Amino acid sequence: MRRSLSAKILLLTIAFVLLGEVLLYVPSIARFRHDFLAERIAAAHLATLNLSPSLRLDLDMDTVDQLLSHAGVIYVAVYGRDEAMMLGEIAPYQRLVDLNDQSWSTMILGAFGTLVHRGTRFIRVIGPSPQEAGTTVDIIMPEAALWVAMIEYSGRVLGLSIALSLIVAAMLFLSLQRLIVEPLKRLEQEIAAFRDRPEDSTADGEPSSRDDEIGVVEQALAEMRRSLRQALAEKTRLAALGAAMSRISHDLKNILTPAVLISDRLESSADPQVRKVAPRLIETLERAARLCAETLSYAKSGPPAPQPQRVRLLHLIENVRRDLGGKETGPVTWTIEVPDDLDLLVDPDQFFRLLYNLAQNAIEAMGENGGELRFTAKPSPEIFTLEIADTGPGIPTKIKEHLFEPFAGSTKPDGNGLGLAICRELVRAHGGDIELLETSERGTIFHLRLPARLALRAGGPRRPSMPLETVARVLLPFVLLLLASCGVKGPGVAGYPGLQFPVQSYYDAHATEQNWTCNQPRMQAITGAQVVDETPGRVVMNIRYYWYDEQNTIEEDNVPFAMPALQRCNGWSERTFTFVKRTDGSLAVESMTGPQRR
Incomplete structure (x- = not known):
């Protein structure tokens, strides 16, 4: 109850409707009591209208009892302009009710007094006759019948209040569920997804076109995600660049030192071996320039936001194999265990670059001896996994700890360590991740994981337009109401249903x-x-x-x-x-x- 906004709204709605019914019940039960007493006044007067003065003297006790019983009283007195008439005997009574002077406060207190005493009193009621103007009727009656009628009236009001509360609460609950609760849940899920994976832009929902407060919050959330993602990417790159600057400076110093020495020798000597050292000088300087250029390129800009499209995974791997055919340095066997009808909802260029880097690293690791490069797709309801394995010599232990860090995880003598860092950045932008599952002298295995929603079968829909559970939740009350109104016949009699x-x-x-x-x-x-x-x-x-x-x-x-x-x-x-x-x-x-x- 503390965690469900829907339950709180439902209970508050029922409580407020019942409170409104209680506020309406108080004056209505007072009016009901007043009308009941007025009807008894009318019935008592009606019982005496046809009695002449001479006939009243000849009435026996049984006839008087029948007249009074029909009126529901034990005593009646009628006071007109010309004469007065009485039937029955005055009995002790516990309450006097004057219908000529009935304010709302008096009527309400009198009604609750009747309910509290449970019909055990006798009351005297004085009021004007509805049959004759100027005639006053005075009766004494037991309060039991009035109490029974008020209890039954209260029961009907209670039943109507409960039914009205449930109907209003159900309609308001469904409306608030659609207008407020479901959008808030969607915002909660998007915020939680952004908190867990800020780099994953595929989990971002499109803001609705609503102009109310919910729409403003959705627009603000979308703008906040864009700003934070951009700031996070910039800060991450700046942090990586700062961590690498000292290492770059050291490498540049080691690279440029021979160049400086050779340059000094070229300047101070006319030795004929100058032509032999010139290529070495050029190569050293080029390596330094290349390292600086790649470092600045990584720090200045990263890959753009992915533009997902539906692409066939098998065709993507075949294109990578075709482009790497000229770069193989030994006999490499490609094994592709991927269903031919498996599609991915990814950015084609970025995912091609990702697979290209992984395959190129595996081929270069196997070297001239060659080996096997294997791609294996492992779909599941929770996550899609693509396994990339090779039979190379494995990754050194000292490099595994910094494998995906920029400028720190290169296995090549002249590498800069940006390849796997860029691969992780690309796959995380799609909501997935990449990890080194195993590496040894028998080979290396990488696992590339993506959300299951990005793995599709050929010809299958991307996602249903509306979840079935949502449709069932919305339509179920209306279906039950329709069945109740059309199908319930009630108990049977002598084998005939609903009779x-x-x-x-x-x-x-x-x-x-x-x-x-x-x-x-x-x-x-x-x-x-x-x-x-x-x-x-x-x-x-x-x-x-x-x-x-x-x-x-x-x-x-x-x-x-x-x-x-x-x-x-x-x-x-x-x-x-x-x-x-x-x-x-x-x-x-x-x-x-x-x-x-x-």
């Missing part, structure tokens, strides 16, 4: 009951089903189920004393359902008959 949800929905929409106190029937679960008749067009089933009433189901443990006005509404029952067969073999509910709920 339980339509049966429950039809029952909830069409059930009518004789027991008017349970006016919101819900089919909780289907406990059994039996097909009693089936024709090519219809199916008739007896379906057993468990039902309950959301509004009037109350936990008895939370009620302090008996309340005859309210009762538990739940149980088991059975009905006969008739279904119509569709063309695809599925069933649709046509009608519902059978016994009422028990």
Whole structure:
């Protein structure tokens, strides 16, 4: 969690959306409680509208209880302009709610008070009647039904909040992943690659065309890489030049000393042997000039940045063999173990120069006795290796330690030690490296390593335009959403898949009951089903189920004393359902008959 920016963004998004839902929930639950109480005021007034003054005196206790039970109260008093009327008896209550004076603070505190007391109180509610202007209704009711309704409302709000949080978080997560996280990861990888191999320009990514902060960072990173790589190359060359200056000065002194002595002898003597020493003087001076020229050339400029192209490795080696044919000083056998369909994504000129230097050094080391020069390609998923081996006498021990250092690793009497240093510089510019694997009297083996991405099979693509794992990560949520919306049918009934949800929905929409106190029937679960008749067009089933009433189901443990006005509404029952067969073999509910709920 501490290392993943994506996880932090996802969790923060969910937390902030849930916080917003909580801030919306507080006033909404207060409004829900106010509306619920206003509905009870209206129901209580409605129960008394058709009662004349003479009829009220003749009402028995059972009739009064039924009227009050229908309204969901235990006491009601109506105060109009001309008269007042009461039903039931005033009972002790623990809370007075006046709907005429309800500020937001009072409504919110009242709502949370109801939730805290868990429906164990009786409350007195006073409010205006919606049926008659100027009429005030005064009721006493148990708070249990209100608490149950508020708990169910809170559950629906919670479910909606969680679903909304997940949807918003998923969409925001995918957007931020594409716009911010993935570019930052790419920048991180490029910075890490530059840190590990500053010379490797092939790992540099091209800056995008974005104009926002990410685009500015990409442009700045590209400019920084170019500047640092150039400065690093210049400092490396200057350091190598400085280390070599003392050695060059010493060599020049040793080379020019005989020339000076001979020059003095030529000037002071008219000896006829002057013609014999003149060539030696010229050769010595030429060697000094050549050494100075190569040193200055190395210090002044290096190879340009590689321009990668797709080249056939076998053809490149054959061209090196052709150009070195006239320089072989003995019988050299070339063995090329390279697939004829292997391509490299390299700079052709620089890589030719690299292979040319290595092959030339191997041929000169084998000398007049000749031997075998072998090129072996060893591809792998991680790295591509080209092995260059010869059967020469090997490299002296004192030279191996400084083999790739400028002016220090030459095996030739008149060499300057720049050949292998330039080879390493060229291969590192391609993101690889070169090392001396083995050297002995049996021969010498060099390993030239390149990133595996630079080794390609003929006709194969350079790289996929978009990684498959990225495509899968982006499309997977949409595929799952599509499958969920199209493929989930729900539980089956009597062998017909996906039938339980339509049966429950039809029952909830069409059930009518004789027991008017349970006016919101819900089919909780289907406990059994039996097909009693089936024709090519219809199916008739007896379906057993468990039902309950959301509004009037109350936990008895939370009620302090008996309340005859309210009762538990739940149980088991059975009905006969008739279904119509569709063309695809599925069933649709046509009608519902059978016994009422028990």
